[in-house]
Amino acid sequence: MDPWVLWLIASGxxxxxxxxxxxxxxxxxxxxxxxxxxxxxxxGPVFLQLIGFIVVSAVLLALVRPLAKRHxxxxxxxxxxxVATLIGRTARVTxxxxxxxxxxxxxxxxxxxxxxxxxxxxxxxATVRILQVDGATAVVGDALELE
Numbered sequence: 001m002d003p004w005v006l007w008l009i010a011s012g013x014x015x016x017x018x019x020x021x022x023x024x025x026x027x028x029x030x031x032x033x034x035x036x037x038x039x040x041x042x043x044g045p046v047f048l049q050l051i052g053f054i055v056v057s058a059v060l061l062a063l064v065r066p067l068a069k070r071h072x073x074x075x076x077x078x079x080x081x082x083v084a085t086l087i088g089r090t091a092r093v094t095x096x097x098x099x100x101x102x103x104x105x106x107x108x109x110x111x112x113x114x115x116x117x118x119x120x121x122x123x124x125x126a127t128v129r130i131l132q133v134d135g136a137t138a139v140v141g142d143a144l145e146l147e
Contacts, residue, residue, distance in 0.1 A: 003049060007037030024065050024072075031064075032057025083133040090129050090143050097122040097140060104128060104138060113138040 014030035035056030036049040044052070086106070094110060095103035099118030104111050115122065116139050122128050128140035 002040070003046065004037045004040035007033050007040055007049070007053075011037065024068055025061070028060035028065050029057050031060045086130050086133055086138070088129065090127050091138070091140070093122045093124055093126045093128060096124055097126075097128065101137075104130075104140065106130070106138075111138045112136060113140050115139075116141040 011030045011033035014026045014033060018024070018026040018030065032053045032055075036053035039049045039052040089106065091104035091106040091111070091113075093102065093113075094105045097104070097113050097115050098121045099115050102113050102115075102122070104113045113128070114137055116131055120141065122140070127143040129143045130138045131141045132139040
C-alpha cells in the first residue's frame with residue numbers, strides 16, 4: 001500500500017476521534033497527517049513524511065487551535081444568538097396587530113406578531129418594537145416602549 005494512503009487513513013481516523021472527543025486536538029493531528037501525506041505524494045522518504053506531520057501538527061496546535069477554541073467554546077453572556085438578537089429591534093406592521101395576532105415586516109422577513117397587552121392595537125404601517133419572541137410569534141409593543 002502506498003504511504004500516502006496510510007496518511008490519508010490516519011487523517012480520517014483522527015477526524016473520527018475528534019468527532020467523538022470534540023477538543024480540537026485530534027483535528028490538528030489530522031491536518032498534520034495531511035501534511036505527511038503531501039510529502040509522501042511528492043515522493044519524500046518516511047523520515048521527511050514524519051517531519052512534515054510533526055511540523056504541520058505543531059503549527060496547527062500552536063496557532064489555529066487556540067483561535068478555534070476561543071470562537072467555538074469561549075462565549076460571554078453579552079453574545080446573543082438566535083431569536084435573542086431580535087429583541088429590541090423595530091419592525092413595520094403589515095397586517096393589523098392586536099392581542100390575538102397580526103404580521104410584521106422585519107428586514108426581508110415577515111413574522112406573525114401579537115401585542116404585548118391584549119388591549120393594544122397597531123394599524124398597518126405602524127412601527128413597533130419586538131419585546132419578546134414566543135415560538136414563531138413576535139410579541140410587540142409601542143416603538144418608543146422599552147422592556
